[in-house]
């Protein structure tokens with residue numbers, strides 16, 4: 343009888359994380375009795391067997407240089423037990439098995455510039471997309487927007503004073519790989535791409551570019567005797583998806599690429615269905631390095647939500663209760679017919695999701 347072939351490791355797919363985990367997390371994997379939060383930024387897990395683990399969560403700037411990573415590793419070796427993990431929102435967590443180590447670890451992190459917080463009803467770290475570092479389409483630097491916004495929301499990260507958790511995301515193009523969030527900052531191109539016809543034939547694979555457009559607005563054309571492309575501007579929704587396979591179709595523009603703010607999205611099923619975000623402010627200047635106009639609107643919405651929402655209402659629950667007219671009245675944001683999804687086909691739109699049915 344032939345033995346079953348041993349499955350070999352392959353270079354793709356999710357690696358086995360157990361060898362990187364804190365030994366107590368491996369030992370008690372799936373066997374926790376309860377967990378609580380002794381203070382903002384600290385999670386405390388108790389296992390059925392009596393083991394206890396404290397996880398101290400700190401904010402990072404996400405895109406880190408080697409010196410910062412070494413600094414964090416040194417803190418893990420000296421003040422924790424040599425293990426760290428990153429959360430999906432780029433917070434870093436240090437695990438310790440002795441409560442006495444928690445206070446010195448927090449003191450070291452905070453004195454090194456890494457705020458401790460981001461748990462429970464705080465404004466946790468902003469999830470952001472790749473930005474200029476890894477993606478080929480960005481209209482802005484998502485990580486720059488994150489850094490400047492988190493500077494403004496620093497105290498809200500360290501405290502748990504919001505009605506419920508607040509998840510913020512930023513996306514550097516309209517494809518929005520930042521996903522759904524209570525509040526999202528998303529690039530908004532307001533003009534179709536400008537085509538440099540001299541370069542298209544040499545740089546772009548035209549059928550690929552034509553296929554890439556989600557609304558079939560691109561077609562092949564001859565321009566000045568050269569094969570090129572043309573855009574049906576009435577159809578184009580300025581998404582920017584044609585730019586990566588064809589850089590001569592430039593859509594980023596210092597004047598016409600703006601930022602928009604969306605609110606009320608969430609992914610979880612807790613207390614209510616997942617929801618899609620709705621646009622509530624548009625045409626804000628894409629204004630580095632501090633994005634002050636965006637920060638003002640974000641702080642205004644968060645402040646109004648904090649003051650007006652009932653305990654445990656997420657942003658979407660709060661807006662559902664008070665209604666959109668009240669949302670615009672309380673925040674003072676100007677309403678236009680281009681905001682919120684009032685398209686009559688939006689029901690079909692939303693039902694395209696596997697999670698949302700109504």
Ligand code: SF4
Nearest residue numbers: 471472477514515519
């Ligand atoms: S939001 Fe757009 S530009 Fe930014 S990383 Fe995602 S796909 Fe790339």
Ligand code: SF4
Nearest residue numbers: 555578579581582584
């Ligand atoms: S920006 Fe988007 S909608 Fe407009 S032509 Fe390019 S791919 Fe099509």
